[in-house]
Amino acid sequence: MKPWDIRTACERTGDEQTLTRLPSTSTSLIFAVLPEGVTRLLVMGPRTHAAYFPRKDSLLTVNAQFRPGWARTFTGVPVSELTDQVVPLGDLWGKEGDRLHDALIADPANAVGLIENALSERVTEDPSSALVHEATRWLSQERLPETARRLHVSERHLRTLFTGAVGVSPKRFVQLNRVRKVLSQVGTQKGAQLAIGSGYYDQSHMTAEFRATMGVPLSRYLAGDLPADSVC
Structure with missing residues (x-):
């Protein structure tokens, strides 16, 4: 299973002129083409509060949402640094991010494939990501101390590892x-x-x-x- 899902960037609710960005524990890589031809390639970190804004149409929006625990592998920084932030991918990947953006601008119809390929090249074995991902499965059912014991790590270590990998505390x-x-x-x-x-x-x-x-x-x-x- 890939450590990301491709999906829509913004969720809509309320009256038809308002978009709601729900709070989320996920981090996403987003490529958007706006009607005026402006493009954006951004990383959106976890969101601790809802945001509301006027509806803004886009010609294309592709959102690669990382599975819990895996975002740090792809962003290259502790996810806690991205919480409630939206950052250009070039700020995180440098020239590699700029090259991906240029490729997306040149071939937006193939945006999903280009993003999938770029992420696939960055996939590495990361035991800590797998451990945090497993922790997310149990935290909805039991308290942190029980989850830490289940995973054979200390509560403090799991909290630190979790916050760095997910962007928010357990x-x-x-x-x-x-x-x-x-x-x-x-x-x-x-x-x-x-x-x-x-x-x-x-x-x-x-x-x-x-x-x-x-x-x-x-x-x-x-x-x-x-x-x-x-x-x-």
Whole structure:
């Protein structure tokens, strides 16, 4: 299995003129061609809060989202340095990143293949990435001490390794994924049932964490009453 998935960069919600970039524990490599012909080749780090901005059409957007634990292998820097940041790939890869950008500009119809090839050339065996990826599987089910024991490492070592590889601490990783789970289940559950099903102690716990992460209470979010636009 490849340590990345190709997918759309931005997720849409609310009224049709507003795009929402949800909080995420993932890091992505994004290539976009805008209507005016401007292109961008960027690395978007983990996002600890939602962002809202006016809808902006693009002619093409390709998003290579790295699987948990693998982003550092491809970015070349601790992912914690990219948290809540959007950085030109050339700043991380140097001339190699600039050459990829030039190739994408010359052949945007083949963008997926060009990005896949560039990432494939950087794949290396990395035991720490595999360990962190395994940790992400267990942290939604158990606390950090139990996961560390399961993986035969110290809690402190796992926290340090995890934060550098994922960009957020194990605790924040769990929090962000709980909020995303609320959004995925809100159509089938509500109230206390939604809270417990999403991993919260109770409804007030869910309400506080959702508002802190998304910027508005759940009821306002579902009604499309979103915070002021920010820059995409």
